[in-house]
Amino acid sequence: MASALRVLGIDPGLTRCGVGVVDVRRDRSASLVHVGVVRSAPDEPIERRLATIAAGIRVVLGAHSPDVVAVERVFAQHNRNTVMGTAQASGIALLLAAEHGLPAATHTPSEVKAAITGYGSADKLQVQTMVARVLRLDTLPQPADAADALALALCHAWRRGSAATPTGGALTPAQRAWADAERLTRR
Amino acid sequence: MASALRVLGIDPGLTRCGVGVVDVRRDRSASLVHVGVVRSAPDEPIERRLATIAAGIRVVLGAHSPDVVAVERVFAQHNRNTVMGTAQASGIALLLAAEHGLPAATHTPSEVKAAITGYGSADKLQVQTMVARVLRLDTLPQPADAADALALALCHAWRRGSAATPTGGALTPAQRAWADAERLTRR
Numbered sequence: 460m461a462s463a464l465r466v467l468g469i470d471p472g473l474t475r476c477g478v479g480v481v482d483v484r485r486d487r488s489a490s491l492v493h494v495g496v497v498r499s500a501p502d503e504p505i506e507r508r509l510a511t512i513a514a515g516i517r518v519v520l521g522a523h524s525p526d527v528v529a530v531e532r533v534f535a536q537h538n539r540n541t542v543m544g545t546a547q548a549s550g551i552a553l554l555l556a557a558e559h560g561l562p563a564a565t566h567t568p569s570e571v572k573a574a575i576t577g578y579g580s581a582d583k584l585q586v587q588t589m590v591a592r593v594l595r596l597d598t599l600p601q602p603a604d605a606a607d608a609l610a611l612a613l614c615h616a617w618r619r620g621s622a623a624t625p626t627g628g629a630l631t632p633a634q635r636a637w638a639d640a641e642r643l644t645r646r
Numbered sequence: 647m648a649s650a651l652r653v654l655g656i657d658p659g660l661t662r663c664g665v666g667v668v669d670v671r672r673d674r675s676a677s678l679v680h681v682g683v684v685r686s687a688p689d690e691p692i693e694r695r696l697a698t699i700a701a702g703i704r705v706v707l708g709a710h711s712p713d714v715v716a717v718e719r720v721f722a723q724h725n726r727n728t729v730m731g732t733a734q735a736s737g738i739a740l741l742l743a744a745e746h747g748l749p750a751a752t753h754t755p756s757e758v759k760a761a762i763t764g765y766g767s768a769d770k771l772q773v774q775t776m777v778a779r780v781l782r783l784d785t786l787p788q789p790a791d792a793a794d795a796l797a798l799a800l801c802h803a804w805r806r807g808s809a810a811t812p813t814g815g816a817l818t819p820a821q822r823a824w825a826d827a828e829r830l831t832r833r
Contacts, residue, residue, distance in 0.1 A: 504744075504749070504750065505740055505750070505752070506715075506740040506741065506743045506744035506749075506750035507744050509737055509740050509741040509744060510741055510744035510745055513741055513745075528693075533730055533733075534730075542733075543720055543721075543733050543736075546720075546729075546730050546733035546734055546737065547733055547734065547736060547737025547738075547740065548737065549734060549737075550696055550733065550734025550735065550736075550737040550738050551734075551737050551738065551741055553692055553693040553696050553734065554693065554696040554697055554700055554738055554741075556693045557693035557694050557696060557697035558697055558700075562691070562693075563691065563692070563693035565692070
């Protein structure tokens, strides 16, 4: 499937980190490559939990060789108790992308919901339902973190695909990845 | 200096990440091993900035082989504009500690100030002055991020050294590192 853009979506978290890989073609159709959740034990020291998350993401990067990594954007005003761990996990996801020579991008939860369901305040069930429909899955992706990771990956491909090329400017790494994918499609 | 505990202190940040390495002996005296600041360019993509920070920390870990890593604790309520980048950098510092097989710990800015100056609301100049005095430096460590990293490393060693061994409980990794250092001192 050389003509598709392969996107790894990561819904960062310390206890559950959703990872989803999809192939998205130029006609916006998509297929599932991998979905899973990397977990770390809450009673482990923070540095070991982060190492467990990193190891799990590295396995997915190595096994599925994505073209680009999309990570959910974390906001400081979200749930205070977990936001720092989520931010730390997101930093590790972005670092691993760079260390694999891949471009990375972040998208907000509203951007993801809007891209997938057409509605920025969609609930989790609506997102899971649309992800299952787009990827032609028989069951809803579970748990929600896994569905969110797939939604993020689809959102990234679709948003990049529809974005206009900046006039007179350099392409972002993600735009370059899409341009490359589009050239392959035309062959 | 096998009888000293070597601590790497990291004041996490994306634009400037302070790194300081000190040797702390059982009598609480300390000496400077290394101090510096790892910088990343604000106009680089976030994933490349994090990779630059990681590479800089790895150089210090490789060159100075600390026994333990102390990282400043980040709070969600701090400066909204930079807190997420700071949290991401702190996650990377903790990850690198774990990947080098080292225990890690976090300390709050107030804990560091109290340990160094005796006053949890000390200003930056007071911290820099005390760090210079403890380490017998001719000039104040500059910039503040570098001084903070050294203060964090000293704070970690001093707090661990004075902490009572938990009754009937297992030692934390940092407490184990201290116990090991103390055994070496007694030889």
